[in-house]
Amino acid sequence: KQEVTQIPAALSVPEGENLVLNCSFTDSAIYNLQWFRQDPGKGLTSLLLIQSSQREQTSGRLNASLDKSSGRSTLYIAASQPGDSATYLCAADSGGGADGLTFGKGTHLIIQP
C-alpha cells in the first residue's frame, strides 16, 4: 500500500527566500507524482505533474523534481511571495489514474511579508 509523507508539516519564512518542500513515497512503482496547492477551506489547484520517466518539471517560480529510486520528490519555490502562503500537497499516482491519488498530509507554508 502506497504511503506518502511530507516534511516539514509547517514552514514559515520571510518573503523573498527560496525554499524546498519534501515529499517521500514508499512504493516506487508510480505512474506520476503530482503537486497541488490548497488555500484554506478551498479545493486543490494543480501545480505540476511529473511523469515517472521524467526527472523534473518547471512552471514559473516552481520546480519539482522526482527521484523514483529513492522514493522522493521536492518542490522548489523561488523568490517566495506572501501569495504563496497555502498548504502544499503531493500525491502519488500508483494506478495510472485507476486507483485515485495517494496524498501526503501537506506542508502548511506561511510567507511573512
Add this chain to the structure above:
Amino acid sequence: DTGVSQDPRHKITKRGQNVTFRCDPISEHNRLYWYRQTLGQGPEFLTYFQNEAQLEKSRLLSDRFSAERPKGSFSTLEIQRTEQGDSAMYLCASSLARLAGGLGETQYFGPGTRLLVL
C-alpha cells in the same frame, strides 16, 4: 472550460439523515473521482468513474455511501444514515484519459462540499 463545480458548498445535517452531493466535471473529461478530506489530512480516495462505469471503490466507501454517474456526465454521491464521523470535506476531481492504460493525468479538483453532521 468552466472548471469542476460542486453543489452544495456547505451542508449541515442531523445524524441519521441522508445527504446527496453533486459534481459537474470539466466537459469532455472521461474520468471522475471522489475524495474525502478531514481537517489536517490530505484527501483520501473514495471512488472513480471512467465515463459512466464505476471502476474502483475504496474500503473507505462503506455500504452507506453510493455514487453514480449517469450518462458519464455529472456525478452524485449519496450518504445514507449519516454519522458524525462522516463530517468532512468531499472533493470531486475530473481528468481526461487519452490512452487506455496510460500514464495517468492531471486531476482537476472542484471547490468541495463541506459536510457537518450534528
